[in-house]
Amino acid sequence: MKKLLSVLLVALLVAGLMTSALAGAADGKKIALVGKSAGNAFFEVAANGFKAAGEAEGAKVDVVYPEDATADAQIKVLDNLISQQPDAICISANDVNALQAKLEEAMDAGIKVSAFDSAPNPASRQVFINQVTNDGVALGLMDAVYDIAGGEGKWAILSATSQAANQNAWIDAMKALMEADEKYAKLELVEVAYGDDEPQKSTDQTQALLDNYPDLKVICAPTTVGIMAAAKLVQDTEGCAVKVTGLGMPSEMLAYTGADDAHSCPYFFLWSMPDLGKMAAYTTIALINGDITGAEGETFTAGDLGEYTITKADDGGTQVILGPLFKFDESNVEEFAKLY
Amino acid sequence: MKLKKLTGSREFLLFIIVIAMFAIVSIINPAFFSFKAVTDMLRNNAVTLVMALGMLGVMLVGGIDISITSTLALSGMAIGMLLKYGHISSTLVAFLITMGIGTACGALVGLLISRAGVPPIIASMGFMYIYRAMGYLISNGGEWASAAALGDFKNFGTEKLLGLSKVIWVIIVCYIVFFIVMKWTRIGRQIYAVGSNAEAAEVSGIKVKNIKLLVHTVMGFLAGLSGAIQVAVYASAMPNMAQGGEMDVIAACVIGGVSMSGGRGSVIGALLGALIMAMIPKALPLLHIDALWQNMIKGVMILAVVVINVILQRVANRNALARREM
Numbered sequence: 001m002k003k004l005l006s007v008l009l010v011a012l013l014v015a016g017l018m019t020s021a022l023a024g025a026a027d028g029k030k031i032a033l034v035g036k037s038a039g040n041a042f043f044e045v046a047a048n049g050f051k052a053a054g055e056a057e058g059a060k061v062d063v064v065y066p067e068d069a070t071a072d073a074q075i076k077v078l079d080n081l082i083s084q085q086p087d088a089i090c091i092s093a094n095d096v097n098a099l100q101a102k103l104e105e106a107m108d109a110g111i112k113v114s115a116f117d118s119a120p121n122p123a124s125r126q127v128f129i130n131q132v133t134n135d136g137v138a139l140g141l142m143d144a145v146y147d148i149a150g151g152e153g154k155w156a157i158l159s160a161t162s163q164a165a166n167q168n169a170w171i172d173a174m175k176a177l178m179e180a181d182e183k184y185a186k187l188e189l190v191e192v193a194y195g196d197d198e199p200q201k202s203t204d205q206t207q208a209l210l211d212n213y214p215d216l217k218v219i220c221a222p223t224t225v226g227i228m229a230a231a232k233l234v235q236d237t238e239g240c241a242v243k244v245t246g247l248g249m250p251s252e253m254l255a256y257t258g259a260d261d262a263h264s265c266p267y268f269f270l271w272s273m274p275d276l277g278k279m280a281a282y283t284t285i286a287l288i289n290g291d292i293t294g295a296e297g298e299t300f301t302a303g304d305l306g307e308y309t310i311t312k313a314d315d316g317g318t319q320v321i322l323g324p325l326f327k328f329d330e331s332n333v334e335e336f337a338k339l340y
Numbered sequence: 341m342k343l344k345k346l347t348g349s350r351e352f353l354l355f356i357i358v359i360a361m362f363a364i365v366s367i368i369n370p371a372f373f374s375f376k377a378v379t380d381m382l383r384n385n386a387v388t389l390v391m392a393l394g395m396l397g398v399m400l401v402g403g404i405d406i407s408i409t410s411t412l413a414l415s416g417m418a419i420g421m422l423l424k425y426g427h428i429s430s431t432l433v434a435f436l437i438t439m440g441i442g443t444a445c446g447a448l449v450g451l452l453i454s455r456a457g458v459p460p461i462i463a464s465m466g467f468m469y470i471y472r473a474m475g476y477l478i479s480n481g482g483e484w485a486s487a488a489a490l491g492d493f494k495n496f497g498t499e500k501l502l503g504l505s506k507v508i509w510v511i512i513v514c515y516i517v518f519f520i521v522m523k524w525t526r527i528g529r530q531i532y533a534v535g536s537n538a539e540a541a542e543v544s545g546i547k548v549k550n551i552k553l554l555v556h557t558v559m560g561f562l563a564g565l566s567g568a569i570q571v572a573v574y575a576s577a578m579p580n581m582a583q584g585g586e587m588d589v590i591a592a593c594v595i596g597g598v599s600m601s602g603g604r605g606s607v608i609g610a611l612l613g614a615l616i617m618a619m620i621p622k623a624l625p626l627l628h629i630d631a632l633w634q635n636m637i638k639g640v641m642i643l644a645v646v647v648i649n650v651i652l653q654r655v656a657n658r659n660a661l662a663r664r665e666m
Contacts, residue, residue, distance in 0.1 A: 041483050162631045194631040199574035199581065201621065203384050208625030211371035225578075228486065232575055236498055252576065255487030337488060 026285045027058035030086040033280075034077055036094050036118065037069035042249075042273060043092065045339045046117065049277025050090070053303060057285055062086075071098035078102040082109055087288045090280055092117035093124070100124045112287040114294075116280040122317025126287055126294030127310060129280040130319040131271035137222065137247070138173035140269050140325035142184060144245045145218050148266055152186035155218040156209045158226045158246075160197040170222050190216065195226045202229035210234070210242060221246035227268060231256035235264035245269075250328050250336035257333045267329035271322060273340055279305055279322050294318050350597040353652045354612040357645060361619050369626040379505055383497070383573055385618035386507045387412065387566040387582060392592045392614040393518045393607065394446075394559035399593055400535040401555050402602030403460035407449055408563040408589065409582040410471035415441040416567030417475045420485030420577025423493055431493050438568040439561055445471055446560015447553065454552035468586075475579040487575040497572035507569055514562070519607045531555060535602030592617040595645050597653075616645060 033050055035043050047063045054061040064081065066073030071094045081089060082105060089111055093099055096119070103124040107113050116129035132140075145155050157174075159167045171192060178184045190213050195202025202225060209216060210233075219234070219242060221227035227248040234240050235256050244256070248268045256265045282302035283292075292298040296318050298310045305322075313319035328336060366373035382389065391408055398405045415438035422428045422437070445467070452463040476482060487494055499506050522528040533541040534551045542548050571577045596613025598605030620641050624634045 037481070040481055192631075193625065198583075199570075199576065199578075200384060200387075200585075203574070204621050205625055207380065207384075208622075211369055211377075211626060212628070228576060229574065232487065249484075249486075251488065252484060252486035255575070 026054065026288065029059040029088070029285070029288050030084075031059050031061045031088045031090065031281075031284055031288075032081050032084075032086045033061060033063045034074060034081070034089060034091040035063065035065045036092050037067075037073075038065035042340050043117065045273040046277035046280070049274035050281045051277075053278040053281035054285065057281070057303075059087075059281075059285060059288075061281070066094070069094055071095035074099060075102050078106060082106050082111065085109065086111060088112035088114065088284045090114045090116060090129075090284045091120065091125075093120035094118070096121050097124075112284065114280065114284045114287055116276060116283075119313070119315065119317070119319075122313070122315055125317060127283060127292070128313055128317060128319040129276065129283050130313065130321050131276050132323070132325055133321055134169045134173045134314075135177075136321070136324050137170045137269075138177045140327075141170070141220055141222060141246065142174055142177050144267065144269070145220050146184060146187060148243045148245055149187060149217040153217040154188050154190045154213055154215055155220060156190050156213065156216060157192045158202060158206060158209070158219055158221040158223075158230050159192060159194050160223040160226060162194045164197075164223070167222050195221075195223075195229060197223055197225040199225065199229045202226050203233050206230045206233045210237065210240065216242050218242065219244050219246075221248075223247065224249050224252060227265070228252045228256075231264045235262075240264075247325075248328075249340060250333050251338075251340060253328065254333055254337040257328065258330045263330075267327055269325035269327055272326040272336075275305065275326070276322055278303065279308075279320070283308075283320055350649060350653050350656075351606060351608045351612060353649060354596065354609065354616070354645075357648070358612055358615050358619070361616065361623065365619065365623045365626060372622070372626065379508060381618055381622050382511065383505055383507050385614065386511055386569050386573060388585065388588050388592055388617055389511050389611070389614045390514050390562050390566050390569065391559075391586075391589045392596070392610045393514055394555075394562035395589050395593045396518075396522075396596075396598055396605055396607065396610040397531060397555040398460070398559050399590075399598045399600065400531050400602055400605055401552055402535050402538070403453065403552065403555070404590065404600075405446075405449060405460065405464045405556060405559050406586045406590075407445070407464040407467035407471055408559060408566075409585040410468045410475065411442050411445040411560055411563035412567040412570060412585075413475040413579055413581050413583070414445065414471045414478070414567070415439075415564040416571045416577050416581060417479050417485075417579050419493070419568060420490070420571055421478055421480075421483070423491055424485040424489035429491055429493075431496055434493050435565070435568045438564040440564070442564015442567065443557055443561045446563065447557045449560065450553040450556030453556060454549040472579070472583070479577075479579040482579060485571075485577040490571065490575060490577075494572055494575040497569075497575060507573060510565070510569065514565075515607060515611060522607050527551075527554070532603060535599075535604075537603075588617050589614075591642050595642060595649070597649060617642075 031054055051061045064077050066077045074094050099120045100123055103113050113125050114127050115125045119128040193205040195205045219230050221230050227246040231244045234242050234244055244265045245268050247270055256263055259266050279302050286292045286300040291300045296312050302308050308320050310318050310320050419434040419437050449464050449467050452458045453460050501509055530546045530551055534548050538548050592614040593610055595616050596609035620638050
């Protein structure tokens with residue numbers, strides 16, 4: 001028994017040594033990160049996170065931008081890259097299907113292909129690094145509404161347009177969650193209003209919500225323009241007890257975020273762009289090293305972000321999910337506002 | 341006689357419509373019947389109100405300008421970025437910059453129309469794309485300047501002067517100046533003359549080209565000013581702001597009785613038209629109308645107001661004619 005135990009311990013130790021050796025073993029590997037187009041500050045934050053994590057592991061990371069935000073321009077970039085034979089390409093795709101031929105050519109040439117931020121179709125990639133799932137957004141937002149409303153009361157949603165695919169998927173997931181979980185039984189969703197991602201219309205719609213529901217507690221806006229317009233109006237309205245939360249950008253929400261009555265938004269969410277870049281880097285390195293092939297069920301360690309499992313994506317391909325929504329409140333909003 | 345003249349006028353009919361809409365909304369939702377609700381509404385529609393004046397001038401000479409919200413975005417974005425990166429901090433300087441950019445933008449449109457003879461819709465469409473693209477370019481491809489980046493400038497949107505929002509004072513000043521110029525100055529009369537009959541105006545010594553250049557330049561100036569107002573009121577500058585808003589401005593003028601073929605229209609009409617355009621989106625959500633139907637109803641209401649107005653005007657004209665024949 002003792003012998004068995006010691007053998008096991010030694011085996012574990014060796015395994016541990018091997019993985020730790022592997023984790024740092026991106027030495028001299030070349031990774032090309034292909035963006036959608038130059039000059040997108042939001043993407044650059046993720047790209048910097050990618051570069052830092054990749055280079056910390058010893059890889060050489062080149063961030064390449066196409067001439068403009070089209071699939072054609074990305075195909076030109078990919079043509080160029082394939083001839084240079086990097087170890088891996090990580091791409092934020094400008095089109096779901098148009099890049100398939102080029103990315104397949106790259107994979108045939110032995111280049112590992114991952115995608116993040118914006119996914120090409122399943123045949124064009126080995127794995128997609130997804131920021132968050134629809135259910136993840138719904139859970140984060142519902143819990144925020146629950147917490148801010150104190151577990152019960154009226155709340156409303158201020159969305160973008162009534163046809164916006166992302167927002168509708170999140171709102172549907174929120175409604176489904178409310179039905180499924182008793183916890184939210186005392187919360188009453190009074191209305192889904194649409195501000196069309198336009199400050200003027202969002203302001204009108206928010207004002208109508210305040211006027212129509214005097215006992216409204218929370219407005220949840222899963223759109224960056226909506227949350228900003230709602231937060232501004234509520235904060236400018238003297239004696240208004242309504243609170244605003246949702247998905248927003250730290251730099252845009254800085255003036256409205258705080259726990260006290262002077263601020264209209266106690267906290268809001270988005271994903272952490274630096275972490276998304278970091279996550280994409282570790283996933284890509286795991287592909288290069290053969291730790292994963294992008295198949296469902298494989299697991300790997302993404303540095304200090306922890307252990308991740310590859311799951312099936314909605315489009316039929318595979319993905320790895322960064323995690324739940326990232327929360328911004330008065331403790332960190334200022335720091336992130338400098339980034340995006 | 342005076343009363344008849346008043347009740348027969350198109351503006352009076354519009355005024356009745358505005359009062360009726362206000363009453364209906366107030367009855368359904370008493371929250372609307374307050375000084376604050378009305379001033380909030382004016383603030384939220386300040387850019388439409390201000391730009392309707394410029395559009396009045398443009399339409400009076402038989403033109404149209406659909407580049408105005410691109411001008412608004414370009415000028416607003418310009419001060420947004422300048423404030424964000426600390427190049428300027430003074431509110432006055434920011435306003436002067438937007439007005440300068442707007443004036444230049446409008447003058448270019450006016451030059452193309454008056455000197456090169458390009459049809460107004462085409463000339464302003466070209467600049468609509470150009471100015472919008474420039475707005476995106478100076479924003480580093482889509483960056484926003486939001487509340488925290490705008491410093492003291494954003495306070496202009498919330499501060500009051502003599503109990504009234506500063507934004508509303510800007511609107512009032514613009515309307516008073518326009519009212520005086522259009523009614524009692526030579527320039528005003530020349531604008532009407534060009535729109536009624538450009539050839540006759542030319543023969544009578546009016547420099548038609550210069551008048552056309554002038555109205556577009558003034559339009560640009562007001563669009564630039566609106567850029568500053570938009571950024572202050574919403575405490576954010578985005579390159580896509582107010583996209584499509586030019587249609588609201590044109591609709592406000594048309595509702596207000598400004599003729600698309602020139603020569604007819606008044607400052608009071610533009611004001612009432614803009615107020616109706618402000619009240620429609622305010623009223624619809626209060627009436628609990630489904631979001632998908634709101635745009636449809638907005639369209640129907642715009643057409644309804646115009647049609648009612650035209651019919652009533654025709655009746656009034658017929659009555660006037662009948663009186664003359666007697």
